[in-house]
Amino acid sequence: MEHRYDVLVLGAGAAGLMAAWELSAAGRSVALIEARGRTGGRVHSFHEPGFSLPIELGAEFVHGELPLTRHWRERAVLGQYAVSGSIWQYKGGRLQQQEDFIEEEDALEKVWPQVPEDLPVGTLLDRFLQGARHEELRFTLRRYVEGYYAGNLEQASSFALRRELEGEDEAQYRLETGYGPLLTAIDTECAHQGVFFCLNTPIRSVQWCPGSVRLTATDGRTFVGGALVCTVPIGTWQAGDIEWAPALPAKEAAARQLGFGPVLKLVLRFRDRFWAEGATRADLNFLFSDTDIPAWWTAVPKNEALLTAWLGGPNAAAFRDLPKDALVEKALANLAQIFGREQHWLRGQLVSAHYHNWSQDPYCRGGYSFEVVEGPRWQAELSAPVDSTLYFAGEGLLPGPKIGTVEAALQTGQAAARQLVADHPRT
Structure with missing residues (x-):
């Protein structure tokens, strides 16, 4: 006999976890269904033994003062620190400091x-x-x-x-322990509130009618609920990875109009901060270059020898099929060019390399959303509930400058859950 839940939540990233927390706190029975073998989605933090900083392969920065991020950071007793340091540019063979991102x-x-x-x-x-x-x-x-x-x-x-x-003077922060523990705090409270977690469960189809939803996984398992909060990424919508029956053509068309960018992130740990030699580069934070990898940043104000190589948009698309080892070699070649070092010397200084190709990730197919012309129109279409049965959330559905952030995911997850509860009051 199938177990029927009050609500099914599809996707256990920030939006899904937040929705599951709200729903379970309101007394609803919730099944949280996730394709990956972990919760967190595009938050992907881990620690190397003996290394003080988290390795962030997904979301990393806290952009300004964000209410839900602050709430859960304080609730989980997590510290944060301001991002600081200088901006540098390498172009035409010259490495020089610049005053701002756009001078x-x-x-x-x-x-x-x-x-x-x-x-x-x-x-x-x-x-x-x-x-x-x-x-x-x-x-x-x-x-x-x-x-x-x-x-x-x-x-x-x-x-x-x-x-x-x-608004670019808005302060940016990092969490001392990375983003992972913030979502773990929500995950833990969801478990305490009785949420049923089902990981390693990619969903291939959603069958629905008013008041009833059935999810079918790729392995044939089914999940039944009275309503659904769908938090899958925009890239999943655009790829048509989930079959809806009846179909949702207006929502699928809206998703195709939204912006969702490819991202590759490579985090390199070295023996020392070779790029900081000399007083002028001691606080080097962001570096932009005309090399193959155009954006880099360090761990400043922390003194650890960590360097992140970042490819987004068309730059990421150009290298999306490159294996990790080849990308590491390309990164070392770029750094050798920028800082006047020998590539083999840099290879000897490299302690570890961690990489995630979000563009090739089958459960998101990209990094995060960005604002497009007429974006709010398409966001409104995709986020609108259907027959008080289907609800939608995710970082790409929050209009305005917080689109693409963990905060956007948290806010839309909370909003979708609260709307569902309001539509289905307990009698």
């Missing part, structure tokens, strides 16, 4: 009054920033959108870029 912002501010409506960033560059005098600014903006957003110029919203740049 030509004054020129861009003169352009904004001429932009009558939101445009893709690529159109903005072609229409308003032509000519040799804007060549450096075009290069910088392209690097920012493709790197920081993991986006592409054809989709990324220029108005979102403007808002991002106007």
